[in-house]
Amino acid sequence: MSNSILSLKKLNLAYNKTVVVPDLDLDVREGELIALLGPSGCGKTTTMRAIAGLMAPHSGTIHIDGKDVTRMPANKRGIGLVFQSYALFPHLNAFENVAFGLRLKKLAETEIKSKVEHGLQTVGLAHLATRKPAEMSGGQQQRLSLARSLVMEPKILLLDEPLSNLDARLRLDMRTELQRVQRETGVTMVFVTHDQSEALALADRIVLMKDGLIEQIGTPSELYNRPRTKFAADFFGFENIFKISGNALVGDAGSLQVSYQVDAEYLAWRPSAVTVGNGSYNGKIVGVAFAGEHIEYVLETLLGQITASSPAAERKFKVGETIKFDLPLASGFALYP
Amino acid sequence: MNSKLASRSIIVITLLFLIGPFGIIILAGLSAGDFMTFPPDGISLKWYAKVFEVKSFRASFALSMFLAIGGTIAALLLGIPAAYAISRYKIPFAETIKTIVAAPIIVPGIIVGLALLRYLVVPLNFTVTIALFLAHTALVLPYAVRVVSSSLNNLRSDMEEAAVLLGCSRVGAFIRVVLPNIRSGVLAAFILGFVTSFNQVPVSLFLSGPGVRTLPIDMLSYMEMTYDPSVAALSALLAFLSVAIVFIAEKFLGFSRYV
Amino acid sequence: MFQNNREGLFLALPAAVFTGLLFLLPVGFLLAEAFKVEGSWSLQGYIDFALKPLNQTVFLRTLKLGFFVALLSAIIGYLCAFCIINLNDKSRGRVFGLVILPLMISPVARTYAWIVILGRTGIVNDALIGMGLLDTPIRILFTETAVFIGLLQLFLPLMIISLVSAMENLPKDVIAAARVLGANWFQVFTKVILPLTKDGLVMGGTLVFTGCLTAYITPAILGGSKVLMLETLLYQRVNVANDFISAGIIATILIVMSFSANQLLKRIASARQ
Incomplete structure (x- = not known):
């Protein structure tokens, strides 16, 4: 003081x-x-x-x-x-x-x-x-x-x-x-x-x-x-925030079984942290937007919609395509209530 | 074009109906004859001159001026703080207070005069002049509160907070920041109050005694006794006075938006 | 907004106490007096008052004059307001100023002019005789017509002002839009202008109607004892007969009518919404 x-x-x-x-x-x-x-x-x-x-x-x-x-x-x-x-x-x-x-x-x-x-x-x-x-x-x-x-x-x-x-x-x-x-x-x-x-x-x-x-x-x-919290993450632009329940991520539309288990209430990924093009889950592309150096995708998944972005130089996908994606624990972000 | 002409004529005819009679009064007062006629019998200024010679007119003019100026100042002294409180504070019973202060607009003046005569002048020994003063103050108060309130509502209250943070006391902030910015509203309230009070008749109908008469009452009783053009001349003079005040007020304050 | 509400109350109280104590209290006493007959509470005063034919006539006349003056004001007021808002800014200001002007002039002066115009040797009679339409002058002064004209001239400005400000707030081009959509002028008025300006109409109507109810000078000068209205009746009862019961009753009627006219018009306006 x-x-x-x-x-x-x-x-x-x-x-x-x-x-x-x-x-x-x-x-x-x-x-x-x-x-x-x-x-x-x-x-x-x-x-x-x-x-x-x-x-x-x-x-x-x-x-x-x-x-x-x-x-x-x-x-x-x-x-x-x-x-x-x-x-x-x-x-x-x-x-x-x-x-x-x-x-x-x-x-x-x-x-x-x-x-x-x-x-x-x-x-x-x-x-x-x-x-x-x-x-x-x-x-x-x-x-x-x-x-x-x-x-x-x-x-x-x-x-x-x-x-x-x-x-x-x-x-x-x-x-x-x-x-x-x-x-x-x-x-x-x-x-x-x-x-x-x-x-x-x-x-x-x-x-x-x-x-x-x-x-x-x-x-x-x-x-x-x-x-530190879901509210703070929301406020600072995290888009994909999911509740953790045992071995599952819970979104608006449903849940997704994952292979990891963490000691946190929520896990969050920035769009750039979502892997697009390979991974263990399927998602359908419902929106594509070019944002300069990045391409932003909106994916319809079991969790609901998630937002992902990848460098524009990488392989492009079209609306309607079903692709593989991943939410790796390493790039995910643990949040507390 | 046709519709333009029609619209002009409607305006002209209406204004003629509203203002024309004053032209006739002015001319009737210029008559050289001894009775009210129109067109006047010859032209002279003798009736205009006579207005200033009639003693009772002078006395009643003085009383009316005193009531109009004094009553309006008193109403502003009561009304400005009230308007300030209503617009800046969340006071308890705000609606009741507003209703009480606004009531004199709804209560017909003649009743007020009678009530004050019966319950202030007679039992409490108030003089008629004091009763008139109180009545005029109460009558002008609603206008003062309304006009000053609308000025205050156009003024953001954070200005006063800014003044306080720069070191002003609350009273100081009111004097240094609020008052200069509602000056034209206060002036407009004064003029509106003055005119309302000066032209007020019904309140004074019962509240007049020997030698204590307001000008309009004096004119009424003069009219009952004589039919000479001096009342026309006086009316014309009063009309000129009002027009001059309103004209100046409009020029400097944009008075009409406060009416 | 400041938090210290006691301070605010302290500022507002003098005005309220002043009006309450020196204005409303005496008026309240006067109104209460009408319920007292020979020392005890009773409605007898009201019953006696209501049974007198003169009182009935005066009451109905006052209502009638108030209503028709307000109605004609509204008609003229709409015509005028419509013409005024179509003027350019400069002449609009001038015309508006001229409309307001009479309000600032002593009602005694304003009413007095009508004696010169409507009197036995006044302009109207002179003109009618001059044109050969009349042999002897007719009585216009001290008739309801004279009072009606006087009241109309006195209160028309209030209606025009209310309607002009209501029309100034009309969204731009609504009238043109309605015309383009195929409405005739009558439809434009009833479907567009009237609903959008009804607040102004209510305001103006209340001002004119209550103004007529409580006008004293105009019926006194132009109606005299032949055409009594409630205010002149009140004056007469007190001055001639020291009849404070009638005075209290008339006062109550006037206040109740002014107040309910205001409330009724407000109700109508909000029901239409």
């Missing part, structure tokens, strides 16, 4: 009687970029709001920089939040939006000016200081919102779905922008997202949440390559 800037202990969050987050423990190290990842309703936004002080936890504690802030009002916590909607002040221009918090701190005018200018520069908006938010593009508003939080030099910067309102191209720009800002300022960032690719690309560590509970915490490569 000594080197964690943010520490949540046994946090219980509820709206009226509806418990959203029953019991949450989390430590964030200084300078980290953390993603709270999960489907909508998993409690990630609620957790973020609790950290910011916009909602009071039912029980549990929140420590920032070693200090208990559980009962501290939001305006005293020194936390920045970039809202999903940006929440810019429409009646103030870009400069005044960024200066808003500094003025409340009663800083000297010259100091405010230099801080605001530096802040606008950091996000590349120095030339738009006199524009009102309504006169800016979505990407510019996003960056203005970021600058407004950054100039306050928050201990932690929270970002709510920071990329969701941007189009695909801007999203890529903003990703790099966020990483650059984080490198330059060294601020601890916690961002909320439902998009696994966003979390994988941006975060140092990902906190995967489900129904208010932490499903798995780890680096992007840990979560992507070694998901």
Whole structure:
């Protein structure tokens, strides 16, 4: 706990009687970029709001920089939040939006000016200081919102779905922008997202949440390559996940006797891990799609449909063909509930 | 084309029916004769001048202005917090509170006047002026709440959260962030309240005493006694006043979307 | 949304207490008074009231005028609203402004104009005599016709506003689409416009009808004691006879009718869905 800037202990969050987050423990190290990842309703936004002080936890504690802030009002916590909607002040221009918090701190005018200018520069908006938010593009508003939080030099910067309102191209720009800002300022960032690719690309560590509970915490490569649970595997793109029951794999349509036995609840294969063209089982090809270097097949099997891919250079099959395939234990992935 | 012409005529005829009478009043007030006639007997401004000489008109104009301005300000002071609470909080009994505040729209004014006379003025020794002030405040309150609420609902509440996270107190966030952004709604509410209150008649029918009369009541009783064109002149002046206020409000606030 | 609901209640309560205590409570007392005859609770006041022929006439007249003013407003309102939404933006704004304008002008002034127009030596009589259609002026003032015209002019703008905003929300090109599919104008109106604008019609209808029920100045000036409506009757009963029981009964009738008109129209609108 000594080197964690943010520490949540046994946090219980509820709206009226509806418990959203029953019991949450989390430590964030200084300078980290953390993603709270999960489907909508998993409690990630609620957790973020609790950290910011916009909602009071039912029980549990929140420590920032070693200090208990559980009962501290939001305006005293020194936390920045970039809202999903940006929440810019429409009646103030870009400069005044960024200066808003500094003025409340009663800083000297010259100091405010230099801080605001530096802040606008950091996000590349120095030339738009006199524009009102309504006169800016979505990407510019996003960056203005970021600058407004950054100039306050928050201990932690929270970002709510920071990329969701941007189009695909801007999203890529903003990703790099966020990483650059984080490198330059060294601020601890916690961002909320439902998009696994966003979390994988941006975060140092990902906190995967489900129904208010932490499903798995780890680096992007840990979560992507070694998901621990079925939910995590689902979330990170495993397609063929089957329950193990003794010597059989159980799918939607039926089961398949296999020669191995493992100590796990589920076994999963990425499409590329499925052997196509030889093996001990039969499957009928019902779909073929060319995806650049790979060909993706959809096979109708005793288990139900499974997805496989093989390098485009290999032998091709046609829809309707019945082929051999295999689900080798070696490339399979053990998962726990 | 034909349908265009037809559609133009429908609009013109309707507007003539709605607004034409005011043209006639303006002209009737310009009459040089001593009785209301149209077309007027000659042209003079003497009746317009007389309006300003009638003492009771001056006193009742002052009372009406006081009620309209004071009552509307009071209604805004009560209504803005209520509108804010309704749009931003999940308050208990929200529906009941809304119904109570909106009730004065449904209750006919004449009944209100009578009720306040019988149960506030007579037994509790309220002066008629205070009773009028209370009645006008309550009458304007629903409009104030409605117009301010619609302004608030167009304003995202996360702006206030952003302000708080930047160091504002809740009250500070309201003053620095909410108020500047609902300014035009508040102004529109003020104008709507002012006009409603100023033109209000039925409430004041029973709530008037010696020397305490609102302008419209005074005009009514003047009409009963004399048939000279001064009431036409006064009506025309009041119409001009309303038109001017509404014109300016429309120009700067886009007033019509709040009505 | 904020969590601290007590704070919210604290903000909303002053307005509710103010209206409740200083407005609704006295009105409630007044309504209750009608159920008290010589100190004890009784419906006798209501029975006496209902049996008087004058009261029956006034009650029915008020309903009749309210209904027909609302009906004619709706007809004119649809015609106008249809013409207005087909204007370009600039002239639409202007016409809309002119429609709203009368609402902002004192009803006394608005009604007063009709004396000049409808009076014995007014424009209408002068014109009719001038054209040789009449020998002596006819009485228009202090008839139901005069009150009807006055009320129509007073409340038509409310209907037009409601219908214009309802029509502005019509999906673009539905009318054109219906025409292309072979509907005639009557069908376009009954099958497309009416169902899609019924909320506006309900809104406008309620405003006009309740407006007519509770209008005082127009029946007072244009109807006088010859054409009493409920509000003018109430005033007369109190002023002439100190009859607070009748006043309370009329007040109850007015409130109940305003309220039920609103509810009924809402019901009709949702049943049609």
